[in-house]
Amino acid sequence: MAQPAARATARRSPTVDELAVWRDYVETSEAVRRTLAAGLQSSSGISPGDYSVMLALSEAPDRELRSSALADLCGWERSRLSHHLRRMEERDLVARRQAGDDARSAIVALTDVGARIFRSSSAAHLRLVREVFVDALTPEQLEAVRTTTAALHRHLDARAAAAAPETSTD
Amino acid sequence: MAQPAARATARRSPTVDELAVWRDYVETSEAVRRTLAAGLQSSSGISPGDYSVMLALSEAPDRELRSSALADLCGWERSRLSHHLRRMEERDLVARRQAGDDARSAIVALTDVGARIFRSSSAAHLRLVREVFVDALTPEQLEAVRTTTAALHRHLDARAAAAAPETSTD
DNA sequence: CCGAATTGGTTGACGTGTCAATCATCAGTC
DNA sequence: GACTGATGATTGACACGTCAACCAATTCGG
Numbered sequence: 001m002a003q004p005a006a007r008a009t010a011r012r013s014p015t016v017d018e019l020a021v022w023r024d025y026v027e028t029s030e031a032v033r034r035t036l037a038a039g040l041q042s043s044s045g046i047s048p049g050d051y052s053v054m055l056a057l058s059e060a061p062d063r064e065l066r067s068s069a070l071a072d073l074c075g076w077e078r079s080r081l082s083h084h085l086r087r088m089e090e091r092d093l094v095a096r097r098q099a100g101d102d103a104r105s106a107i108v109a110l111t112d113v114g115a116r117i118f119r120s121s122s123a124a125h126l127r128l129v130r131e132v133f134v135d136a137l138t139p140e141q142l143e144a145v146r147t148t149t150a151a152l153h154r155h156l157d158a159r160a161a162a163a164a165p166e167t168s169t170d
Numbered sequence: 171m172a173q174p175a176a177r178a179t180a181r182r183s184p185t186v187d188e189l190a191v192w193r194d195y196v197e198t199s200e201a202v203r204r205t206l207a208a209g210l211q212s213s214s215g216i217s218p219g220d221y222s223v224m225l226a227l228s229e230a231p232d233r234e235l236r237s238s239a240l241a242d243l244c245g246w247e248r249s250r251l252s253h254h255l256r257r258m259e260e261r262d263l264v265a266r267r268q269a270g271d272d273a274r275s276a277i278v279a280l281t282d283v284g285a286r287i288f289r290s291s292s293a294a295h296l297r298l299v300r301e302v303f304v305d306a307l308t309p310e311q312l313e314a315v316r317t318t319t320a321a322l323h324r325h326l327d328a329r330a331a332a333a334a335p336e337t338s339t340d
Numbered sequence: 341c342c343g344a345a346t347t348g349g350t351t352g353a354c355g356t357g358t359c360a361a362t363c364a365t366c367a368g369t370c
Numbered sequence: 371g372a373c374t375g376a377t378g379a380t381t382g383a384c385a386c387g388t389c390a391a392c393c394a395a396t397t398c399g400g
Contacts, residue, residue, distance in 0.1 A: 013296035029199035126183035136325030155306030
């Protein structure tokens with residue numbers, strides 16, 4: 001009892017109601033992700049990670065990219081990409097070779113096998129995105145998802161920027 | 171221009187615009203999840219999975235539950251829970267023992283250590299939920315998240331029900 | 341030109357999550 | 371009371387993701 005001097009701080013816990021929205025948001029986004037992953041797996045035997053990599057490569061000139069460029073396009077850490085590429089290379093989906101201009105750098109190329117599998121997976125995957133995500137929402141709701149997602153995204157970025165002063169303009 | 175005879179099917183791929191919302195939704199929800207996981211890890215040394223399990227146990231009578239009940243509360247598969255409990259047991263966060271009435275069943279109890287850690291993690295975690303999620307959104311946006319999430323959730327459930335006829339009333 | 345710091349990328353260890361297989365127990369049937 | 375099938379839970383194998391350590395090539399300061 002006796003609210004302990006709340007309200008002034010604005011740093012208090014969420015209400016029960018807010019917490020319920022939070023929980024549902026987390027659970028649902030994970031369920032959606034799992035559904036798409038399962039679809040990709042069963043229709044083409046690849047993972048969402050595989051798909052991201054192959055999508056980026058398939059849109060690149062000569063179907064190849066520097067490892068660092070690929071990491072940026074996927075929004076992945078280098079280490080994660082490196083591990084993933086090793087697994088994909090073992091399955092002959094991609095090939096790695098050295099870059100000519102910088103001996104440190106690696107070039108990742110989509111193999112013919114990889115390109116074929118990507119093409120054959122793409123249509124079904126996109127249909128599933130529509131079926132599970134787009135079709136679940138009215139146009140207004142889709143618009144609402146866009147704006148709320150953007151708000152969350154911006155907020156996270158601002159938070160990250162605040163935490164990492166780095167190249168401050170001084 | 172020249173829409174390729176779309177609209178009639180409703181089973182076509184998402185538009186570029188819809189796809190952009192989808193991508194942002196996936197990326198952002200993962201970024202949010204990662205942020206919360208990192209916060210929990212650094213403040214209390216536990217994972218979101220640990221937190222879910224301890225939350226459910228802490229609210230249960232005698233701070234213990236049957237394994238199956240715990241799995242239901244967390245919304246996890248049995249196998250996942252079993253693996254997770256083994257790891258938590260090694261860290262003395264929970265303890266497992268046999269149930270009296272059904273020799274197959276296992277009872278999971280929150281240890282004193284686990285209860286203490288959970289209590290000390292809870293406030294910071296909830297504050298972070300507010301900071302990262304609730305505070306990022308206006309009240310209207312929070313409401314929009316609620317309704318869109320509910321729509322996605324319902325749609326997924328309907329889809330799952332359609333795929334699994336099981337106990338149909340025949 | 342030499343050495344230090346930086347950059348591009350890989351690796352190992354480890355926690356996590358899924359699937360399929362397994363195992364013991366329980367419930368129902370004859 | 372043994373045979374059958376469902377149920378509660380565990381296990382092993384393997385993909386995935388993160389962190390920290392590492393290595394080699396490069397860049398920069400002197």
